[in-house]
Amino acid sequence: MRLQKTTPKKLIYLLIGLLFLSCNESEKDTTPWVSLFDGQTLDEWTQIGGKANYKVRDGAIVGSTVRNTPNSFLTTDKMYGDFILELDYLVDSTMNSGIQIRSNSYPHYMDGRVHGYQIEIDPSDRAWSAGIYDEARRGWLYNLEGKPEAQKAFKQNDWNHYRIEAIGDTLKTWINGIPAAHLIDDKTASGFMALQVHSIGKEQKEGTEIIWKNIKILTDSLSKYSMNTPLKPLITKNYVAVDEVKKGWKMLWDGETTQGWRGARLDGFPSNGWEISEGVLTVLSSGGEESAAGGDIVTTDAYGDFELKVDFKITEGANSGIKYYVDPELNKGPGSSIGLEYQILDDARHPDAKLGNHEGSRTLASLYDLIKADSNKPVNPIGEWNTAHIISENNHVEHWLNGMKVLDYERGSGAYRKLVSESKYVKWPNFGEAEKGVILLQDHGDRVSFKNIKIRPITKN
Structure with missing residues (x-):
C-alpha cells in the first residue's frame, strides 16, 4: 500500500478545518432550554x-x-x-x-x-x-x-x-x-x-x-x-414611576426618614414603637393594646380630595388601620385618634372581625364599624404584601384591595349619617365630614408593615 504524501499546504488546510470544527463544538449551546x-x-x-x-x-x-x-x-x-x-x-x-x-x-x-x-x-x-x-x-x-x-x-x-x-x-x-x-x-x-x-x-x-x-x-x-x-x-420600592408622576402622584413617605410624619399627639415622630428598615415602615408589637406604645402617626399635611395607595403586610392576628380626614384634636383621651378608617385586620384570627354594630364592618378593607367590604375581596396570605387603595373625590369614597373595589359610599349623605348614628362614632358631631384632614397609620399594638405610601391630591374644579 502506497501512502499519499501530505504537502505542507494540505496540512495547513487540515489544521484549519480541525480548528474550525473545534470552535464550532466549543460554541455549541449546551444550555438545557x-x-x-x-x-x-x-x-x-x-x-x-x-x-x-x-x-x-x-x-x-x-x-x-x-x-x-x-x-x-x-x-x-x-x-x-x-x-x-x-x-x-x-x-x-x-x-x-x-x-x-x-x-x-x-x-x-x-x-x-x-x-x-x-x-x-x-x-x-x-x-x-x-x-x-x-x-x-x-x-x-x-x-x-x-x-x-x-x-x-x-x-x-x-x-x-x-x-x-x-x-x-x-x-x-x-x-x-x-x-x-x-x-x-x-x-x-x-x-x-x-x-x-x-x-x-x-x-x-x-x-x-x-x-x-x-x-x-x-x-x-x-x-x-x-x-x-x-x-x-x-x-421601585418607595418610588413614583414616570407615568405616575405625570398623573400627579407623589411619595407620602420617602422610605428612609420620618420627614412628613409625626405622632398623632406629639410634635415630632415617636421615639419608640415604630421602626424604619430597608425601605419598610413597621409598627412594632406591644401586646395588642391600642396606641399604647409609640402611638398612631399622622401626616404633617392635611388633605381634602385625594387618592391614596399603601402596601401593607400583617402578622398573624394583627389589627391596624389607615385613617383619613383625621382631626387629632378630637380625641384627647386614651385610644386612637378619630377618623374614617380603612380597616387592616387578620379576619381569620382577630375577634374584631365578628364585632361591630354593622355585621362584618370591622373586617379587612371595610370602612371600620360602618360598611363591610365585599366578602369576595382578594386577600394575599399572612406575610405577603397587600395593596390598599382609597379614593375620595367630591364626597364619593371608594375602598379598593389588590385591584378590586370592595365598597363605596357618599360622605354626608342620609345613608351615611344613619350608619354613623348606629355606630361608635355617634358621639362625634359631623364625624367624617371634614373638608380636610391628615392621613393616619394606626398603632394597635400588633406588628404591621407599610411601604410604597403614595398620594395623588385631587384639585377641585
Missing part, C-alpha cells in the same frame, strides 16, 4: 382580551391586527416565577407590541384585563424596545431614555432577539445582545407569558403582523446561566 412553542400548533396557549388573529405559519406564531378590538394577548397556560426567556421576533414598523411576563388576568381586576410586566416592542422613533412597562397598572417602569446603545440595537424590518431574566425581584433584558433594562421590583412574583397584539386606531392598517419564533425558557439552575449587566438597577 425548553421550548414554549412546538412550531406547529398553539397548544398550551390561550388568547385573552381582544380579537386579534393568531396563527402558526412556517414554524412561527403570527399575530395580526384587527380593528375595533382592545389589546390581545396569547398567553401560556402555564405560570412562571423565576426564569430566563429568549425569543426572536419580526415586527411591522408601524406596530406597537410587547412580551408579557409574570402577568395575570383575574375577574376582580378590570374585568379580567391582562396586567403585569411587559417587555416593550417599539419600532417607533422613540426606540424603547426591551424597556419594561407595567401593563394596566403603573405604566412605564424602565424606559430607554439616555440609553442610546440599546435604542440603536433594534433592527427595523428584521428579526430581533430578546433575552429576559426574571429572578427574584430582579428583571433584566437584552436586545440583540445589548443590555437594555435592569429593574428591581417585587410587585408580582409569578404569572403567565403572553404575546401582545396591540389595538389599532382608525388610521392604522388592519392585518399588520408581528411574528415570534424560537421561544425557549429556563426555569432550573438559573444562577448558573444568569448573565451580568453593566446597567445600574432602578429600584
